[in-house]
Amino acid sequence: MAGGLFSIDRKYFYELGTYDPGLDVWGGENMEISFKIWMCGGEIEIVPCSRVGHIFRGENPYAFPKDRQKTVERNLARVAEVWLDEYKEIFYGHGYLHLLNKNLIDIGNLTAQIQLREKLQCKSFKWYIENIYPELEAPLVKAEGLVSTAVLRDRYPVISIKHRDRRTG
Numbered sequence: 001m002a003g004g005l006f007s008i009d010r011k012y013f014y015e016l017g018t019y020d021p022g023l024d025v026w027g028g029e030n031m032e033i034s035f036k037i038w039m040c041g042g043e044i045e046i047v048p049c050s051r052v053g054h055i056f057r058g059e060n061p062y063a064f065p066k067d068r069q070k071t072v073e074r075n076l077a078r079v080a081e082v083w084l085d086e087y088k089e090i091f092y093g094h095g096y097l098h099l100l101n102k103n104l105i106d107i108g109n110l111t112a113q114i115q116l117r118e119k120l121q122c123k124s125f126k127w128y129i130e131n132i133y134p135e136l137e138a139p140l141v142k143a144e145g146l147v148s149t150a151v152l153r154d155r156y157p158v159i160s161i162k163h164r165d166r167r168t169g
Contacts, residue, residue, distance in 0.1 A: 005052050006033075006044075016040060017116045020078060022108045025062045027072030028079045035083040038132050040122040077105055082113045085125040 016036050019029050037044055066074070080088040129136055 005054060007050075012042070016042075016120070017113075020082070020113050022078055022110070022113065023075045024071045026075075027068075028075030031076070032079045032083065035079070035125075035128065036120075036122070039083065039125070039128050040117075040120040074105055074107055078107045078110065078113070081107060081110055082117060083125060087125050087129075 016033075020032055023029055023032065034044065036042075060068075076091070080091040084091060
């Protein structure tokens, strides 16, 4: 679901805690609000007869704290830390090199977001995969230099594999 192209009851949006205030500019808010709605007892409905207009500007009016890509990656790392539970390691394992080591990216303080998730009594990401998106085919192995995919619902354990470059030993 696009993070800025949806309709939601204002009171419910505030009950959910709105968007994570620690997200910079944009990027990742679509994932965050989707997980928050589904995992915290709500539903998302796609209404085919709805029409939403979006006017793109010639230039981006927002200033990104770093560059655009790093800002989006930082936001996605915040979402992963709060909502993906043990599956966040898959996110880090398949990210760019600096995301392989989550200590290299400053995602800010997550205490308030984690407490909000507990207060709302949100379900686990495993529940989300099994009940909301069981047909998801996603990487199962945390890979460094190697990518393998499988269906998560088969409940294989997450395995960390390091690729050994034959040229360097």
